[in-house]
Amino acid sequence: MVAGAAPYGNIYDAALAVKGDRIAWIGPSSQGRNAAAGQGVPVEDTHGRWMTPGLIDCHTHLIYGGNRVEEFEKRLCGESYEAIARAGGGIQSTVQATRAAAADALRASAAVRARRLMSEGVTTIEVKSGYGLELAAERRMLEVARELERDLPVSIKTTYLGLHALPPELRADRQRFVEQVSGAWLETLAAAGLVDAVDAFCEDIAFSLAETEQFLRAAQRLGLKAHVHAGQLSDMGAAELAAKYGALSADHLEYVSAGGVCALAASGTVAVLLPGAYFTLRQTTPPPVPLLRQAGVPMAVATDSNPGTSPCTSLLLTLNMACTLFGLTPEEALSGATRHAARALGLQGEVGTLEVGKRADFALWDIARPAELCYGLGANPCTGVVHRGKIRAA
Numbered sequence: 001m002v003a004g005a006a007p008y009g010n011i012y013d014a015a016l017a018v019k020g021d022r023i024a025w026i027g028p029s030s031q032g033r034n035a036a037a038g039q040g041v042p043v044e045d046t047h048g049r050w051m052t053p054g055l056i057d058c059h060t061h062l063i064y065g066g067n068r069v070e071e072f073e074k075r076l077c078g079e080s081y082e083a084i085a086r087a088g089g090g091i092q093s094t095v096q097a098t099r100a101a102a103a104d105a106l107r108a109s110a111a112v113r114a115r116r117l118m119s120e121g122v123t124t125i126e127v128k129s130g131y132g133l134e135l136a137a138e139r140r141m142l143e144v145a146r147e148l149e150r151d152l153p154v155s156i157k158t159t160y161l162g163l164h165a166l167p168p169e170l171r172a173d174r175q176r177f178v179e180q181v182s183g184a185w186l187e188t189l190a191a192a193g194l195v196d197a198v199d200a201f202c203e204d205i206a207f208s209l210a211e212t213e214q215f216l217r218a219a220q221r222l223g224l225k226a227h228v229h230a231g232q233l234s235d236m237g238a239a240e241l242a243a244k245y246g247a248l249s250a251d252h253l254e255y256v257s258a259g260g261v262c263a264l265a266a267s268g269t270v271a272v273l274l275p276g277a278y279f280t281l282r283q284t285t286p287p288p289v290p291l292l293r294q295a296g297v298p299m300a301v302a303t304d305s306n307p308g309t310s311p312c313t314s315l316l317l318t319l320n321m322a323c324t325l326f327g328l329t330p331e332e333a334l335s336g337a338t339r340h341a342a343r344a345l346g347l348q349g350e351v352g353t354l355e356v357g358k359r360a361d362f363a364l365w366d367i368a369r370p371a372e373l374c375y376g377l378g379a380n381p382c383t384g385v386v387h388r389g390k391i392r393a394a
């Protein structure tokens with residue numbers, strides 16, 4: 001997946017050597033075999049399988065209580081996502097269930113979802129808070145995210161999604177909520193080492209541009225990087241704001257303007273495309289992929305795994321949707337779950353390509369060509385995963 005080389009950065013008939021948790025060497029298979037034999041290094045024969053970098057799901061809300069199957073049913077009986085949200089359902093119902101859940105229960109249900117992602121070759125997952133909306137519950141979500149990394153052979157990046165929805169107890173006092181989130185809560189969570197980045201849902205059913213900016217400014221003061229939920233349902237200018245603050249990523253982008261695309265290109269912010277949410281909400285305006293492509297904005301693809309708008313735990317299915325619904329080429333989609341997803345998490349020096357010095361995170365696939373990873377609906381051709389240099393048990 002190294003940029004600029006052959007399609008997909010393909011290397012044929014290759015061997016890869018691992019030392020500790022790093023890729024130590026990549027070269028011709030025969031040379032690797034000889035060197036390994038000479039030095040008594042153990043060899044694993046992959047029987048001609050394809051190897052890719054470990055996949056990266058760079059936008060998830062993996063931790064939550066309950067589910068939203070009733071809302072799914074309501075939407076199919078004609079109610080809109082926005083109407084349900086305005087009536088106190090939607091995110092609020094997940095907030096109630098998440099607040100009520102013990103940490104053990106949150107950890108167990110999130111681990112099931114994480115394992116599903118991992119079974120498809122995923123080695124890095126970004127996990128957002130945002131269903132607590134009070135300090136203790138947000139802290140619990142972020143702690144559970146850290147514990148997932150301790151319990152499972154997967155790398156986790158945590159995101160404090162401070163501005164996701166207004167908590168019921170502060171519905172009459174938005175300003176106070178935004179001040180707490182941007183002030184004491186952010187400082188406390190960051191000081192506890194729980195925050196790798198922040199995020200805000202900038203949308204007319206959620207938080208305004210000014211409120212989002214207040215939070216991003218506070219994060220910047222603490223030296224924290226940001227993601228922004230931008231342009232999912234309407235154009236608020238959130239992509240431009242993300243660019244202004246040098247955000248790692250602007251996510252969704254169905255309604256981003258041409259000016260927003262230019263701003264992302266100039267700031268090097270990654271566009272994270274989330275076709276699972278688009279699909280679930282039965283949206284009809286896809287993100288402007290031709291414009292993003294033309295402007296040279298790196299495009300990542302992620303599941304947005306969440307109970308409301310993307311109850312999805314398959315990154316491979318998401319790659320298919322990125323191609324079928326958004327018009328990405330299979331090579332763009334696969335870059336979006338490897339190299340560009342790494343950049344969206346600020347991990348481009350560590351993961352996302354198979355290169356000497358990078359983390360030994362990779363997946364083996366029983367496929368004939370890379371596009372097959374985007375082609376199937378519900379297939380899982382993953383036959384093995386190495387995470388930080390260790391073969392992951394099936």
Ligand code: DI6
Nearest residue numbers: 091201229277306307308309
């Ligand atoms: N955008 C989304 O698609 C999810 N959050 C967000 O900011 C939806 C979350 C939910 O409905 O529970």
Ligand code: FE
Nearest residue numbers: 059061229304
């Ligand atoms: Fe999201």
